[in-house]
Amino acid sequence: MIADEATFNEEHLYECRETLQNVLSDSVYNVRVCFGIYRTDNMNESLSFMCDKASFAVASIKDDTHSFIAYYDDTMLEAAIKYKTIVDEFDDAIKASEFKMYLQPQISAKTRRLTGAEALVRRIKPDGCEDVGENPASFFVAYDAT
Numbered sequence: 001m002i003a004d005e006a007t008f009n010e011e012h013l014y015e016c017r018e019t020l021q022n023v024l025s026d027s028v029y030n031v032r033v034c035f036g037i038y039r040t041d042n043m044n045e046s047l048s049f050m051c052d053k054a055s056f057a058v059a060s061i062k063d064d065t066h067s068f069i070a071y072y073d074d075t076m077l078e079a080a081i082k083y084k085t086i087v088d089e090f091d092d093a094i095k096a097s098e099f100k101m102y103l104q105p106q107i108s109a110k111t112r113r114l115t116g117a118e119a120l121v122r123r124i125k126p127d128g129c130e131d132v133g134e135n136p137a138s139f140f141v142a143y144d145a146t
Helices: 010-024 047-059 074-095 138-145
Strands: 035-037 069-071 099-107 114-123
Touching: 035 047, 047 069, 047 074
Parallel strands: 035 069
Antiparallel strands: 099 114
């Protein structure tokens, strides 16, 4: 749906969702109706790009069963670019041995003895910097999904 800011009414989305949920309630499938909203003043932007941004908004609530409306913000595109970069660089990072494993000891609070270790992996880029971003294990999320 494309709507002018002046005519956009979020309440209408609630009504649409309720109607769709009622129509689909007899379905053998569990269907969840969600809306991604992308606001723009640039009507010269391609429709495809606008739809992509609305899709980023919907994706941001896919695991949130209590939300069905999400608004796009630029951090969503930044996260998608970061994700793609991580995935695209993986093969080269493996070939260059940029992943390093560290073992973090686990100590029993009761016996104060070593009971095991947790394996941690970090990517160390050629310049010596750890590629941790906001989340040290963000690359695992990307690799697990691909």
